[in-house]
Amino acid sequence: xxxxxxxxxxxxxxxxxxxxxxxxxxxxxxxxxxxxxxxxxxxxxxxxxxxxxxxxxxxxxxxxxxxxxxxxxxxxxxxxxxxxxxxxx
Numbered sequence: 001x002x003x004x005x006x007x008x009x010x011x012x013x014x015x016x017x018x019x020x021x022x023x024x025x026x027x028x029x030x031x032x033x034x035x036x037x038x039x040x041x042x043x044x045x046x047x048x049x050x051x052x053x054x055x056x057x058x059x060x061x062x063x064x065x066x067x068x069x070x071x072x073x074x075x076x077x078x079x080x081x082x083x084x085x086x087x088x089x
Contacts, residue, residue, distance in 0.1 A: 002068045003054075008033070010042075010063040024054075024069055032056050032067060 004024040007016040012033045014026055031051055039045050042060055049056040055070040 001070070003071050004069040006067045006069065008065040008067060010065075012036070015064065021071075028054055028056060028069060029067065032058065032065070036065075 001021065003021045004017065004019045006014055006026070006029050008029060009015055012029075014029055017026070028051065032045075032049060035045050035049060036042050045058070045060075047058060049058075053071070056067055057070065058065050058067045
């Protein structure tokens, strides 16, 4: 689920931000902009950037970057034990 959406200009300025599930600071935009600045061309930045807390998904269109912001939730399936399934051994 999308937590926040940021729209950045080609100069790194945040033009629009919308928060759906709590406030997320603009530090994630700084991480993204560091990646853009480090690339030889803006098109070379990976479409999904993974940080320790978040996923940043972006597409560059018409010199702006819409960046949906997802919380990094790791799915861990439960392991079934014989106590949960007494009929199987």
